[in-house]
Amino acid sequence: MQIETAWVKPPLQVGGLDHLAVQAPCINIYGRMLPGITNVTDRARYYSFYPWLIWSFDKAGYHEFDDSFVERFRRADCLFCLIAQRHAAVCGGDADDHAAAMVGSDTLAAVARSLGDEGAIRLSDFSLREGATKRYFANKLGGLGQYYLGVLRELSILDGDSSSGVRYTRQVGAVIAERMDFSVDRQLFMSVVDADLVTASQLDELSSFCPCQLCSSPGEQEILSELFFVKNGFDESEALPRRRSLQLILHLAALLCANDAELSETHFRACTYAGSLPDGTPWDIPRSLSTTRERWAIYARNELLSLAVQGLFFALLDAYEASAIRLYSSADIADWFIEQPEVSEALDVLGAETTFSQCVSDSQSWLPELTGWQKPMHEVQLTERIATLTRARKSADNRRDIVEAALRTLIALASRNNSTERQYADLVFEEDYFGYYPINLESFARHSSGNWAPSKLRDVLRWLLINWGLEMHLRVALRKLRGQSQSTFRIRPSDRGMEVIAIPPAVHTRPRFNQAVRVLKDIGALERSAAGWQPSAFGKEQLELADAP
Incomplete structure (x- = not known):
């Protein structure tokens, strides 16, 4: 009888989540209530930028999904983040309006701040998967591959994967891309990506790409609002909970602002549970x-x-x-x-x-x-x-x-x-x-x-x-x-x-509320006032959709 012995490698020890399987029903519920928005899809403009970028590459003749395509894509992803960071530094005010949750910010924020008025940045110093001075992101397709691809496929905006290639869909992705293209300088953006070098003045010229400028792109704002609020060509029944949840947030925002209370995840969770506002008054909610x-x-x-x-x-x-x-x-x-x-x-x-x-x-x-x-x-x-x-x-x-x-x-x-x-x-x-x-x-x-x-x-x-x-x-x-x-x-x-082994603290689930609020801000449905965030005129129009089929 032959006997073989060998070392058995112990399993990898990781932190893990939901150690008692008690959070799963919560996650299941909020996933149904905000389909198409996840805990990592923070900015509305990525829903238009990624299809626009692939559409633009297609227009420029870059059809093959090869290493050259991927590297060009990664340079563009870096550039998008640098534009937002530069705009935040130049404009002042609340930096979150410009650069919050931009892919690569941990690496590129300091780079943009140190640029000065005459500096230049070589994009490949941060985009190369091998040999970068400081790689901006590990995933092959950057923020698209890590965060947005699943959602954009779910919404029929993109198709494909990081192995076989990613494509925009003609019925949705191309339409969104064309709407964005009306308000940005595609030629300059693509020339910077091809040159692999961007100057401070070029970043300033490309400021129309900053997420804060979405509301200055009327066609793009319109189609993204139709997407998020499930209107016109996006009116699928399984997506209706997203519309209702966004409307509920807008309705609560108006009441909280009137009461000098913060629009926060904590308040959202408590107000929806108790059906009342922070001062204890009932939350009078529309029947719809x-x-x-x-x-x-x-x-x-x-x-x-x-x-x-x-x-x-x-x-x-x-x-x-x-x-x-x-x-x-x-x-x-x-x-x-x-x-x-x-x-x-x-x-x-x-x-x-x-x-x-x-x-x-x-x-x-x-x-x-x-x-x-x-x-x-x-x-x-x-x-x-x-x-x-x-x-x-x-x-x-x-x-x-x-x-x-x-x-x-x-x-x-x-x-x-x-x-x-x-x-x-x-x-x-x-x-x-x-x-x-x-x-x-x-x-x-x-x-x-x-x-x-x-x-x-x-x-x-x-x-x-x-x-x-x-x-x-x-x-x-x-x-x-x-x-x-x-x-x-x-x-x-x-x-x-x-x-x-370790003692996990008691933690809340994250019900996509912060991402939903960021989307509402990006598309102009929420506006800043002296008392806090409140529905804009555009946001109030979305609230009127409450009784729509």
Whole structure:
């Protein structure tokens, strides 16, 4: 019998995301609500610039997708960023209007600032994939390949991939490209790309390419607004949630501005959840947008559940790591944690021996009205506190406060819930979806009105630490290890017992709100006022589409 031995390389240890699979339903929901906008598609003008660039290459006779094409493309991508950075430096004001989220900014911002009035930049010093002085971006097709290609294909603006080549579509991409071409100097732009050298004066001459100039390109502004607001040739039913969500943001922006409140992701999440403004007054929403607000409220409710569960997981791992003890099972760790003084103190505040159902009834004495989300004991503020504390200096006091805030959040969610209703309303998930993501609003409703209800709060906490904490994490990490050959364990079994690898803080998902707001600013639907951002006249016109089919 022949026996062979060999070294087995350990799996790559990575940070990973969503260690408890609790954020997935949130991500699923906001993906449906803002299709065509992602967390990395920050600027509206890239939706026109990339098809324009490939269309322009085609016009210039560059048809072959070869190394020469790719290098020319990368020089153009660099140039686009340099134009925005130069315009920001020359014009002053808010640099974000010009250069926020421009591809390559981390490298090229300082280069543009140091240019002076007589300087010049060799584009290939930053665009070359091999041999660049300081490469602006690693991806073969720069920002297109890394961020925008998937969305532009989804919107039928571009076709192809980074291997076989990227093409503009004639029915959409070419039309957008032609609209942009009316307002920019294609000849100068292409001559700079071909020369591989740009001067300060040329960057100034090319300022019409800056993203802040989109509103000065009427045809381009019009077609991009039609795209984002799902009008005319872009009126596909599956894209309508994008229109409604953008309109909802515009509607909220007007009210927040009138109340001297910031248009922020935090306010959007809280206002949609509670249906009220920061001062507690109801958010009077047009009927056409009420369903959209309700769907975003479901997202926000799932987000609150996510923060509470993540907070408990953080506190457990933090205490276990600080103790330097080693235990061999999830149950043993949970039992040990519950006996810690900080956890006992948190439980005693709410009643460790009180049943969960009684805790829900007792919440009437401390839980604010749903609309009063600025009050400290509201679940919105409790979860913000969890997120803050998990990033603060680790201590027993912080762990106590996290556990208390997490339990209060779960009690608040149960108190406001009607378990007989569909927790996700008209949002339908694919079959067996929740088998992969067991921590969700449906399972929370079942447990809070079922097995948790007669159980003591202490026992509910133990159940959460084991089933929605340690065991869930091991299940998720093993699934990622099997499917991706990557180790995302934050705590894992070893010969010496369970050992902590890292302690993930409790984090929000990012529901594409900031990207949506940036798009609205870029296309001129939001304008700056003394009190903040508010809908422009153009933005108000888009709000009037609320009752359109």
